[in-house]
Amino acid sequence: MQCQSSTLSDTEEVSRRLLTSAARLSRNAMTEIDWNAPMDPAHYGCSPEWSTLYGTAYWDEMTEQQRVTLTRHEFASIMSIGIWFEMLLQQLVLRDQYLGDYHRAEYQFALTEIADECRLSLMFAKATEKMVGTSYRPHPRIGKAAKLFGATAKDEVAYAGILVAEEILDVFQRGCMRDDRVLPFIRTVNEIHVLEESRHMKYAREQVREAMAAAGPLKQRWSAYHTAVAASFIFTSLVRPQAYSDAGLDKYRAVAEMRRNHHFQSMVRTGCAHLMAFLDEVGLLTPAAAKVYRKVHML
Structure with a gap:
């Protein structure tokens, strides 16, 4: 990526x-977690307050x-969608460094980040297998559109997309990783992912700052809007309707109540405040982008 020498430094x-941090602090879920340990039937998959239906009738x-x-x-759906966008992120990083x-x-x-993402995706896959025995995928149209994004996004759009996706998942995991009501192995999954992704997000922020410093006003506005659209598709894909059906609920009623759940919307806005502040700082929170974020309650 071309940039000024000071930014490169x-x-x-x-x-x-x-x-240095990765060499010293990286953790291996395959050996750290006992994947054969029984699950307590009373433990949640995520903190109840982070359920999309908490606070509804x-x-x-x-x-x-x-x-x-x-x-x-x-949470199995959230981890499955996490695998999906982490596979996209690996493509973006690898293509950028070719x-x-x-x-x-x-x-x-x-x-190192690509290697981390492979291990984290395997961890999520093992966790969904153990917890519910199934996995979830985005809507086919979104899956196809994301292929185009993965093949074409570059510079600030690529790394802002990486940052936004990781920040969204981080919001959910930080809210649940120290809750004793949550399955112990899921708490460990959350802790490992939050630790690893803190490095990845720092790297993405530097790449975004570097790219935005070289972008003109028109490109900044274009990038801000397209980043917001990508973020909205990722966020609205996290809990798939099939997850409600698999939990024994009426998925149509569940989706309707989730969409008007003010408690969940408030939790998301609070959790995304740090991300929105960074996007604003680097010029990626334009009025058009903000409108998209507000529509999905990230702002």
């Missing part, structure tokens, strides 16, 4: 620090076991 220094009608089952399928400067820390951390 900043990016290189951040990459060096992240490489439908939630009030459920038995405690139905609530537990719902949160397990909801024929890169192999001796630089920036290139070496990019490959």
Whole structure:
């Protein structure tokens, strides 16, 4: 990625620090988690307050076991969609670093990130297998559109897309990783992912700053809007309607109540405040972009 020498120096220094952190702090879920341990039937898949139906009339009608089952399928859906967009992110990073400067820390951390994402996706796959025995995919139209995004996005759109996707997942996981009501192995999954993604998000922020410094006003507005559209599709895909059906609920009623759930909308807005502040700082929160974020309650 072409940039001014001062920005390159900043990016290189951040990459060096992240490489050191990855070598010292990386964790292996395949050996750290006992995948054969039994699950307590009373433990949730995510904190009840982070369920998309918490605070609705439908939630009030459920038995405690139905609530537990719902949160397990909801979080399995979130992890499945996490695998989907992490596979896209790996493509973006690998394409950006093709024929890169192999001796630089920036290139070496990019490959470290790709390796991390492979391990994290495998961790999510194992977790969904253990918790509910199924997985979820985005709507076919969104899946096809995302292929185009993965093949064409570059510079600030690519790395802002990476950042937004990771921040969205981070919001859910931080809200649940220390809750004793949640399955212990899911808490560990959340802790590992939050730790690894903190490095990835720092790297993405530096790449976004670098690219935005070289972008003109028209490109900044275009990038802001397209990043927001990509974020909205990712966010609205997190809990698939099939997850409600698999939890034994009426998916049509569940989706309708989720869409007007003010509690969930408030939780999301609060959780995304840090992300919105960064996008505003770098020029990616234009009025048109803000309108998209407000529509999906991220702002």
